[in-house]
Amino acid sequence: MSEVTITVRGEHESRIAPERATVHVTVRAEGAERSSVIERAMRLAEPVRTGITERQEAGSVVDWSSKRLSVRAERPWNEEGRKLAPVYYASIDFSATFIEVTELSIWISGIAAWDGVDVGWVNWHLTPQTRADLESEVASAAVGIAVRRAQSYASALGLETVTPVEIADTGLISREVSPGPQMMARAVALAAADSNPMMEYEPEDIVVSATVEARFTAH
Incomplete structure (x- = not known):
């Protein structure tokens, strides 16, 4: 088995109390x-x-x-x-x-x-700075999960080296294997109250979530 293409999904979320x-x-x-x-x-x-x-x-x-x-x-x-x-x-x-x-x-x-x-x-x-920091952290964590999943699949097949080929928002990954590495990961969604405004004076935590799809080659 010389080379195998592995496609996985990575998801992560974080919860934080509103600041504003x-x-x-x-x-x-x-x-x-x-x-x-x-x-x-x-x-x-x-x-x-x-x-x-x-x-x-x-x-x-x-x-x-x-x-x-x-x-x-x-x-x-x-x-x-x-x-x-x-x-x-x-x-x-x-x-x-x-x-x-x-x-x-x-x-x-x-x-x-x-x-x-x-x-x-x-x-x-949230404040703009807190939101930006969380989006970055959650997106990085989602990519990390995708990488670990790909490595687990490769190990199960007796392969050792995993090389990233394509990382994208959910639904944007191409159907054909890309000829070279492409980094397009930006899949961060802020589920805040300003999406569906409601009059609440005891807010629930804001959920920051990210989902990415990734394609790797394993050798």
Whole structure:
């Protein structure tokens, strides 16, 4: 037996607690007069903005943003099929990134009862550096598992030398054996809450996983 082609899959995952939580809040107002609706929306938004900036100064909020005031008008229909006078709607969106879950819960519990304030979803995530480090570690571990599997198969066949030919994301490996080594391993998936945002104040661990397919020649 001179040479055998071995194709394997390597998988690995790591779990870590979220480091950041970004909450989305919308302030809304509506009414028959455009100017009064705008004024009301601005007035309702002020304590929300103040609460965020105070927490940023205290260190529990690391970043926040606010979109410009959005205003639209709709003319509803009555039961007789006639259009009524316009109704104006105004809204201002906020997002704030917290580093303290307790402070986030306290703040949300307070503003959720305020008139005109809608608390949206919370995105649990990691810092960019932590995410990049984990992706690298998990991808390397997945490749290592693929290499060990290939070596085990080769040993079972009485072969000693295993040479990598192709490593790729799942589903991307070619059907034909490549003539030379190719390194394309980048199969890292971050299963975070920002994929499927939900309002949760006790987050589950974020799962970072990687799956690679690898092809080797064994001698």
